[in-house]
Amino acid sequence: MRDDYFSTRSSVRQYSDREVPRELLIDIIEKAMRAPTCGNMQLYSIVVTTEGERKARLNELHFNQPAAATSPVILTICADFNRFTRWCEISGADPGYDNFHSFITATTDAVIMAQQIVTVAEMNGLGTCYLGTVNYNAAEISKLLELPDLVVPVASLSIGYPAKRDELCERLPVEAVVHFDTYRKDSDREITDLFKVKDDFEANRNFVKENGKRNLAELFTDIRYPRKLNEEVSESFSALIREKGFLGKEEKKD
Numbered sequence: 417m418r419d420d421y422f423s424t425r426s427s428v429r430q431y432s433d434r435e436v437p438r439e440l441l442i443d444i445i446e447k448a449m450r451a452p453t454c455g456n457m458q459l460y461s462i463v464v465t466t467e468g469e470r471k472a473r474l475n476e477l478h479f480n481q482p483a484a485a486t487s488p489v490i491l492t493i494c495a496d497f498n499r500f501t502r503w504c505e506i507s508g509a510d511p512g513y514d515n516f517h518s519f520i521t522a523t524t525d526a527v528i529m530a531q532q533i534v535t536v537a538e539m540n541g542l543g544t545c546y547l548g549t550v551n552y553n554a555a556e557i558s559k560l561l562e563l564p565d566l567v568v569p570v571a572s573l574s575i576g577y578p579a580k581r582d583e584l585c586e587r588l589p590v591e592a593v594v595h596f597d598t599y600r601k602d603s604d605r606e607i608t609d610l611f612k613v614k615d616d617f618e619a620n621r622n623f624v625k626e627n628g629k630r631n632l633a634e635l636f637t638d639i640r641y642p643r644k645l646n647e648e649v650s651e652s653f654s655a656l657i658r659e660k661g662f663l664g665k666e667e668k669k670d
């Protein structure tokens with residue numbers, strides 16, 4: 417285990433061909449399952465995709481981004497109230513988990529689980545990368561993986577042995593994110609100073625220049641995460657959590 421792990425970790429987007437043995441994967445997931453979970457209900461499921469047509473299709477649904485396409489394994493981590501609801505029903509108990517609160521609870525469990533998998537996998541020499549594209553095509557991914565009611569994909573991870581590691585990227589200074597007692601109201605000047613580390617980071621500067629933008633903020637708002645995309649994804653994702661029964665079922669129209 418690397419003792420400098422926490423200060424040097426980074427995401428991996430290029431993987432080698434080396435296979436990740438199934439036993440290792442299961443061992444990592446089992447260790448990660450010691451993560452905290454709401455009421456010890458374990459409101460998550462993980463769909464493992466490794467090869468064949470389904471992996472190729474899943475890569476496509478992640479826009480064939482290198483972190484997906486070069487990886488031997490993609491884990492789709494789902495918020496899952498299906499298993500728990502069924503257990504309640506089988507036991508003659510009356511479950512009330514088909515609502516937004518329960519979606520948030522299961523999502524929190526699933527995301528904590530995802531990050532625990534990242535930590536355990538990386539501490540064992542594997543590389544990982546979250547695939548935020550899971551939100552963009554969540555409905556198609558749900559179909560591909562045959563997810564039932566009350567199961568929604570909320571995080572995807574590519575996993576494999578690294579072929580290449582990117583340079584460690586920047587972070588805001590710790591003062592930016594810590595507030596003592598009450599939320600500190602930073603001035604415009606203070607915000608500008610806090611973000612200097614990002615504005616000045618060389619790779620970011622190059623990215624801004626390559627895209628003909630005036631600054632890094634504009635690269636985010638115009639190219640990486642623009643309003644239109646955020647609104648479209650919000651709409652399709654809301655429709656999916658409704659379809660999966662977390663917002664009550666739509667009334668059938670005649």
Ligand SMILES: Cc1cc2nc3c(=O)[nH]c(=O)nc-3n(C[C@H](O)[C@H](O)[C@H](O)COP(=O)(O)O)c2cc1C
Nearest residue numbers: 425426427428429481483545546547548549584585
């Ligand atoms: C929710 C989430 C979604 C992400 N989506 C992607 C993605 O789609 N593609 C990618 O290459 N990296 C993705 N990442 C990785 C981030 O870009 C990365 O964590 C961040 O730039 C910091 O880099 P580091 O992890 O190497 O420190 C995602 C990370 C998170 C937490």
